[in-house]
Amino acid sequence: MSGIVEEYTMVIRVFDLKRGYFRLTLAPFSKVRSIRPGQFIHVKVPNCGVYFRRAFSVYDVDRQNRSIDIVFKVLGRGTAALARVCRGESMNILGPLGSGFTMPSRRETAVLVAGGIGMPPMYLLARCLVEKGFNPEKILFFYGGNERGDLVDLARIRKLGTKVIPATVDGSYGFKGMVTDAVAEALAAGPGRVRMYACGPEPMLRTIDEMAKLKEIPGQVSLEAPMPCGIGICLGCIKPLREGGYTRVCRDGPVYEMGKVII
Amino acid sequence: MSGIVEEYTMVIRVFDLKRGYFRLTLAPFSKVRSIRPGQFIHVKVPNCGVYFRRAFSVYDVDRQNRSIDIVFKVLGRGTAALARVCRGESMNILGPLGSGFTMPSRRETAVLVAGGIGMPPMYLLARCLVEKGFNPEKILFFYGGNERGDLVDLARIRKLGTKVIPATVDGSYGFKGMVTDAVAEALAAGPGRVRMYACGPEPMLRTIDEMAKLKEIPGQVSLEAPMPCGIGICLGCIKPLREGGYTRVCRDGPVYEMGKVII
Amino acid sequence: MTPDLSVEIAGTKFNNPILTASGTCGYGEELADVFNLSELGGIVTKTITLMPRAGHPPPRIAEASAGMLNAIGLANVGVDRFIEEKLPFLEKYDTRVVVNIAGWRMKDYVDLAARLTDCQRADMVELNFSCPNVEMGMEIATNAALAEKAVAAVKKVFPRPVIAKLSPNVTDIAEIARACEAGGADALSLINTLVGMAVDIETYYPRLTNNTGGLSGPAIKPVALAMVHKVYQAVEIPIIGIGGIADYGDVIEFFLCGAAAVQIGTSLFVEPTAPIKIMKDLKKYLSERGLRNIRELTGQVRTYQ
Amino acid sequence: MTPDLSVEIAGTKFNNPILTASGTCGYGEELADVFNLSELGGIVTKTITLMPRAGHPPPRIAEASAGMLNAIGLANVGVDRFIEEKLPFLEKYDTRVVVNIAGWRMKDYVDLAARLTDCQRADMVELNFSCPNVEMGMEIATNAALAEKAVAAVKKVFPRPVIAKLSPNVTDIAEIARACEAGGADALSLINTLVGMAVDIETYYPRLTNNTGGLSGPAIKPVALAMVHKVYQAVEIPIIGIGGIADYGDVIEFFLCGAAAVQIGTSLFVEPTAPIKIMKDLKKYLSERGLRNIRELTGQVRTYQ
Ligand SMILES: Cc1cc2nc3c(=O)[nH]c(=O)nc-3n(C[C@H](O)[C@H](O)[C@H](O)COP(=O)(O)OP(=O)(O)OC[C@H]3O[C@@H](n4cnc5c(N)ncnc54)[C@H](O)[C@@H]3O)c2cc1C
Ligand SMILES: Cc1cc2nc3c(=O)[nH]c(=O)nc-3n(C[C@H](O)[C@H](O)[C@H](O)COP(=O)(O)OP(=O)(O)OC[C@H]3O[C@@H](n4cnc5c(N)ncnc54)[C@H](O)[C@@H]3O)c2cc1C
Ligand SMILES: Cc1cc2nc3c(=O)[nH]c(=O)nc-3n(C[C@H](O)[C@H](O)[C@H](O)COP(=O)(O)O)c2cc1C
Ligand SMILES: Cc1cc2nc3c(=O)[nH]c(=O)nc-3n(C[C@H](O)[C@H](O)[C@H](O)COP(=O)(O)O)c2cc1C
Numbered sequence A, B: 001m002s003g004i005v006e007e008y009t010m011v012i013r014v015f016d017l018k019r020g021y022f023r024l025t026l027a028p029f030s031k032v033r034s035i036r037p038g039q040f041i042h043v044k045v046p047n048c049g050v051y052f053r054r055a056f057s058v059y060d061v062d063r064q065n066r067s068i069d070i071v072f073k074v075l076g077r078g079t080a081a082l083a084r085v086c087r088g089e090s091m092n093i094l095g096p097l098g099s100g101f102t103m104p105s106r107r108e109t110a111v112l113v114a115g116g117i118g119m120p121p122m123y124l125l126a127r128c129l130v131e132k133g134f135n136p137e138k139i140l141f142f143y144g145g146n147e148r149g150d151l152v153d154l155a156r157i158r159k160l161g162t163k164v165i166p167a168t169v170d171g172s173y174g175f176k177g178m179v180t181d182a183v184a185e186a187l188a189a190g191p192g193r194v195r196m197y198a199c200g201p202e203p204m205l206r207t208i209d210e211m212a213k214l215k216e217i218p219g220q221v222s223l224e225a226p227m228p229c230g231i232g233i234c235l236g237c238i239k240p241l242r243e244g245g246y247t248r249v250c251r252d253g254p255v256y257e258m259g260k261v262i263i
Numbered sequence C, D: 001m002t003p004d005l006s007v008e009i010a011g012t013k014f015n016n017p018i019l020t021a022s023g024t025c026g027y028g029e030e031l032a033d034v035f036n037l038s039e040l041g042g043i044v045t046k047t048i049t050l051m052p053r054a055g056h057p058p059p060r061i062a063e064a065s066a067g068m069l070n071a072i073g074l075a076n077v078g079v080d081r082f083i084e085e086k087l088p089f090l091e092k093y094d095t096r097v098v099v100n101i102a103g104w105r106m107k108d109y110v111d112l113a114a115r116l117t118d119c120q121r122a123d124m125v126e127l128n129f130s131c132p133n134v135e136m137g138m139e140i141a142t143n144a145a146l147a148e149k150a151v152a153a154v155k156k157v158f159p160r161p162v163i164a165k166l167s168p169n170v171t172d173i174a175e176i177a178r179a180c181e182a183g184g185a186d187a188l189s190l191i192n193t194l195v196g197m198a199v200d201i202e203t204y205y206p207r208l209t210n211n212t213g214g215l216s217g218p219a220i221k222p223v224a225l226a227m228v229h230k231v232y233q234a235v236e237i238p239i240i241g242i243g244g245i246a247d248y249g250d251v252i253e254f255f256l257c258g259a260a261a262v263q264i265g266t267s268l269f270v271e272p273t274a275p276i277k278i279m280k281d282l283k284k285y286l287s288e289r290g291l292r293n294i295r296e297l298t299g300q301v302r303t304y305q
């Protein structure tokens, strides 16, 4: 038993990060200690009439308080309802789910690429690396969005001591352009032996995946798919594998080695 | 056009009356001036997954603030969700619906009989009578429940200046016994020319209806039925008429002359 | 330029594609207290039978997940009072009136249609085939040969368009649809309710005195869409889509699957002004996409392969 | 005294009446991460075919009102890998294993059942008839004669109980049920999914690459209850109720309508621990009412008249 639990947690805090982004703290979650970066929880959005749960990467954990943080953007009905939950409200969550990232070796530079709402698992990965004694200087945290407002909790990420390279398509903050261009530029400058980690919209992941292949850089991507069950029993969240057949993103992923999945 | 509107109002206040009873203030409602005692509103309970609206008698109105008050008891899923709404939340209501009470003549004593959650329309009736200059001394407000906790907002009712006769089955407050027994006792004492008004659980209404017939006392009862639409188009809320056939409680009622409906 | 919502069915123009479904809007009087009926493309009146009917005893409606069950039992005033008392009320509105009729034998349908022939306010009739047929012992709705005969018989006496309303409780709705078309139906409307049941676990009694009832509301929308799509490929006559429509998106889905107009039923109970809101949202949807009229959406679903 | 939840179907005892439905619990491995499979009355494995199948390309699941649509396309590892890799995993659990099988010709079912004959862990087989039959050009599920023949053929080769799983997409499910009984089925399970569809109004593409899919979840519960009730009156063999079960109340409803056991499908996706919670609540319901076992509830609905 890998120990997935379905539990009622309480909404400890709903923090409005502005421009449609929210941070939510839930506690207590009994499995908080076993969560690895890249894993996600499946949330029963209370009282909103959507039928399926909604998946959210774990953004942060507090082992002391047994709390989990997620960051989400209001997109549709589920996330809209989630933004309206009140402190103290009860919330059923299922987790921890999916595979996590594998750690880089000490000799590698960890290039983390977060696109938009793909930031949360990258943050948790960075935090865990730092906590495990990985040199923060050797973590490059690329964080891209369309505009400044898409880059949330920047101060918090910087606090980890990692190098944060923001990128905005409209140039309103940091590197002007696609975050993948920023990554390409940095790689060209040659930060030595590199391992890449990426989470974000599909086009970004596709580019990163190709870049990794071209430059023979190892690493992992965290994918997304609509997830009815989150535990591997519905066969709904599939993506085609390069070797043929399908993979269930919820259980076989969401973290995959570069090149494994046809994105 | 009798002018039924479907409108978004805001939750101004949720007041916990204890023991599962709540008072809710909603505003602004454009038709607040046309509401008559006995009428009800049909409430789309936000975000609770129940499909139909839920009906609630108008308990009070504030013409200045264009607000409506309802009092409800948590019974099932709909009312449970209603008890959880937050101040400022938007709420869709449909109304005003149904027929109202017809007023007594000045020479009559108005005997109002409220059983449990049948109190709200009785309160509004009493208030309107007093406002219209009807002598409060000639309004007997019987209010029955199983125990003290079922009699909510007593102070508020008393403020109208009417005679309030509480009755509890367990004798924990006021008359000990069924409210109908209290009424029978009072009528036996002979308060002269009487008109009765009643709202409450079916067994109570049945007794009042029979009492009215026996003593040839005119008056009206306000009935309840599950109400899918509230406006008369679904034919779901029917009760059999003494004269044969069915009546739609939502539109032909909920207020009926004594003896008209087979309760 | 505001997009054109008007549609044409069997040569008859409707100001817009939103009709209210039979049995969910009475004869129009009550909804007229909520909005101006002229805003509707049409109103399909509660099923009329030859004789007045009180309907089943209560309870005859039960709440369900994303929908409801009903077994009203065709309560209605009967055709005579309908023509005398109900139809005149609709005179003053600029909307199409479709009169839904039902009977227990073929002749009932013919007699009803004949009685309505001179009522010019009855723009069309819609045949509700979901009653057990006393002659044949089954629903006309589930038997292609019976349905074809019934449509043909009504067509002989009724000079204006005839709509056959199809039941979803069949193995192959396309077969029934083709039979109705062969019988001369000018249009088809679908779907009627799915047979369903619910039981009170405290009393062990069914939640409807009729034991079973018809399931309607958003719960049945996917079933209705699949059937409209299937029937669209089987017939040439226009289809009026029905089943769980609650917002403009649902209307677009029905059009894409093949509907030329739609009826809104159960949603009226929960949101009586739904048709008005839907109309507004439809216009917005169309104009945001530069679509000039809603008609061009009919059947445009891009099915795979 | 805690009430007895055990039931017996075709001479086989189940510790409790809660099975997980085919296609909604894989081969058990994933759910075993969430709770102990021995808590289940039984597990019905994902439909197995002779050859492995990847299934339809994505998207093959869509959300609906109080339910969902799926067109997985019978993705499965094939009978060989199933027997070698999947069945052994279930050895260690004290629960019944029902192996659901499907094919495109009569012979497929027979071959599959024959392959499973020696697998003692396969307590029963369940026949999924909802694939188009390549020989006859229609679903066995919708044709009584085909269904009877298929059941009889499987019965000849499989020595343990055979369950026929019925589709709701038929005019008269009782007719198919009687045919399966005549063919020798030891039990019936119903219902499978209702055919449904959904369309993306931005892209005009169906929400499933298969265009249509099967509707499941609470939305279909009333339909399932009506069918169980109808079939209960038509046959003598036990019925396993399926369709939208989400809580103990739903289980009681199915029992009252005639079920001797139930399967939980879609609810597992939303609440994987639902079976455990339901079991607890069932015991509470029974003991509060002084009922000694759940079996006595089967068919106890007090239908009107
Ligand atoms: C592993 C994983 C991690 C994620 N992490 C985050 C995160 O950290 N922050 C964040 O903001 N977002 C995250 N998401 C995305 C998040 O789940 C979506 O934003 C959310 O599902 C959108 O839901 P909605 O109800 O707001 O939108 P809707 O518009 O209601 O849903 C969008 C569409 O997807 C469908 N859909 C939604 N959820 C499901 C489901 N569970 N199964 C099947 N179909 C579905 C709906 O039917 C609809 O068609 C993650 C997704 C995955 C798979
Ligand atoms: C005219 C009128 C005035 C009322 N005034 C008050 C009042 O002032 N205060 C108060 O506390 N209560 C009042 N009620 C009763 C109130 O509407 C019920 O308490 C409420 O419907 C119970 O809802 P629930 O969701 O909590 O319970 P549930 O258990 O969810 O509902 C009880 C049962 O009734 C069914 N049901 C509920 N509502 C409907 C409906 N609209 N149509 C069909 N079936 C339905 C449900 O399916 C369920 O089976 C009034 C009812 C009517 C008809
Ligand atoms: C309460 C109720 C009564 C109905 N009565 C009739 C009727 O008299 N005749 C008819 O043809 N259909 C009747 N129907 C079916 C509807 O017209 C419609 O076909 C069905 O409800 C599906 O649409 P909906 O989901 O939008 O309600 C009735 C439906 C409901 C809910
Ligand atoms: C995703 C999914 C896959 C399914 N796959 C199968 C299957 O392979 N074989 C089968 O007989 N039924 C299959 N079913 C049908 C279920 O077993 C069940 O009959 C149906 O979903 C109704 O029950 P529910 O509402 O509890 O889900 C599937 C259902 C779903 C939702």
Ligand code: FES
Residues within 6 Å of the ligand: A226, A227, A228, A229, A230, A231, A232, A233, A234, A235, A236, A237, A238, A248, A249, A250, A251
């Ligand atoms: S979400 Fe169900 S298998 Fe992945």
Ligand code: FES
Residues within 6 Å of the ligand: B226, B227, B228, B229, B230, B231, B232, B233, B234, B235, B236, B237, B238, B248, B249, B250, B251
């Ligand atoms: S509630 Fe629909 S007719 Fe009364």
